[in-house]
Amino acid sequence: MIDMSVEIAGVRFKNPVLTASGTFASGREYSEFFDLSRLGGVVVKGVSARPWEGNPPPRVAEVYGGMLNSVGLQNGGAERFLRDDLPFLRKFDTRVVVNICGHTIEEYAEVTKQLQNSDIDMLELNISCPNVSEGGMAFGTDPSMTARVVEAVAKAADKPLIVKLSPNVTDITEIARAAAGAGASALSLINTLLGMAIDAKTRRPVLANGYGGLSGPAVKPVALRMVHQTARAIDLPIIGMGGIMTGLDAAEFLLAGARAVAVGTAGFNNPTAAADVISGLENYMEESGFKTIPEIKMIYN
Ligand SMILES: Cc1cc2nc3c(=O)[nH]c(=O)nc-3n(C[C@H](O)[C@H](O)[C@H](O)COP(=O)(O)O)c2cc1C
Numbered sequence: 001m002i003d004m005s006v007e008i009a010g011v012r013f014k015n016p017v018l019t020a021s022g023t024f025a026s027g028r029e030y031s032e033f034f035d036l037s038r039l040g041g042v043v044v045k046g047v048s049a050r051p052w053e054g055n056p057p058p059r060v061a062e063v064y065g066g067m068l069n070s071v072g073l074q075n076g077g078a079e080r081f082l083r084d085d086l087p088f089l090r091k092f093d094t095r096v097v098v099n100i101c102g103h104t105i106e107e108y109a110e111v112t113k114q115l116q117n118s119d120i121d122m123l124e125l126n127i128s129c130p131n132v133s134e135g136g137m138a139f140g141t142d143p144s145m146t147a148r149v150v151e152a153v154a155k156a157a158d159k160p161l162i163v164k165l166s167p168n169v170t171d172i173t174e175i176a177r178a179a180a181g182a183g184a185s186a187l188s189l190i191n192t193l194l195g196m197a198i199d200a201k202t203r204r205p206v207l208a209n210g211y212g213g214l215s216g217p218a219v220k221p222v223a224l225r226m227v228h229q230t231a232r233a234i235d236l237p238i239i240g241m242g243g244i245m246t247g248l249d250a251a252e253f254l255l256a257g258a259r260a261v262a263v264g265t266a267g268f269n270n271p272t273a274a275a276d277v278i279s280g281l282e283n284y285m286e287e288s289g290f291k292t293i294p295e296i297k298m299i300y301n
Contacts, residue, residue: 247280
């Protein structure tokens with residue numbers, strides 16, 4: 001009998017496969033394709049203290065091996081999330097992780113307070129969105145800013161705090177260490193890599209915003225390297241993501257040192273992707289003789 005459960009900061013997940021923030025809005029769209037109770041957890045789209053409009057269209061573009069997006073964290077705010085989306089998700093036997101965003105430290109602290117005493121399992125602090133002009137990635141690319149925002153949110157949070165790191169840095173372990181020192185209970189990585197698409201015929205950028213975040217299989221080698229580096233340097237559980245399409249991809253992240261994984265862009269291609277990753281990972285464990293997730297370890301020699 002295979003036990004796929006994992007524990008992250010005291011929270012038990014039935015399996016290590018979550019949905020990646022922003023690619024699974026409220027879950028309603030995917031619930032038509034598979035039973036969300038199969039998921040280890042749902043990480044919801046970024047939620048801010050008040051509604052955000054997001055960036056103008058076009059804000060997604062297909063590129064080789066993935067996509068670019070400049071959605072800009074459009075969302076209806078914490079009040080609406082608590083009223084409309086959380087009760088729906090709570091009908092399923094899965095963990096609910098709320099991704100939070102803000103332009104300033106005060107806004108991050110405010111949304112954290114709005115979510116106090118709510119029926120959610122964990123918070124994921126997004127300090128790594130490349131698509132907002134203030135806040136977002138600016139926090140996640142500077143260790144002292146990272147420490148300040150993590151400390152403020154950790155103080156206001158009544159749930160374990162995952163800090164989501166940006167790959168748009170020279171040394172990710174420096175930011176991870178700052179987050180760990182300021183009160184993070186876990187880390188998730190990677191968010192999207194800043195990129196650009198240009199239409200040679202119109203001679204214009206494809207995205208209205210100019211730049212956008214690259215995700216999908218194209219980023220997987222970068223994500224694996226960063227998970228590996230972070231796992232070796234910092235003693236916190238890691239949720240790994242970036243281009244996971246199959247159970248084998250998920251296994252690679254666990255081998256790199258992640259305790260759990262998240263599936264994002266794959267869901268746009270195949271709405272059952274996250275469920276397929278769970279089945280694929282279970283097959284991998286059976287074939288390789290693993291009975292538990294922590295047994296999945298890399299061999300070095
Ligand atoms: C359309 C879109 C929206 C996203 N929105 C968010 C978000 O709101 N908050 C966040 O932390 N990450 C967001 N992300 C990043 C993903 O959660 C994930 O970190 C990244 O896409 C890499 O995983 P993937 O290659 O499996 O998609 C978004 C990604 C996409 C493609």
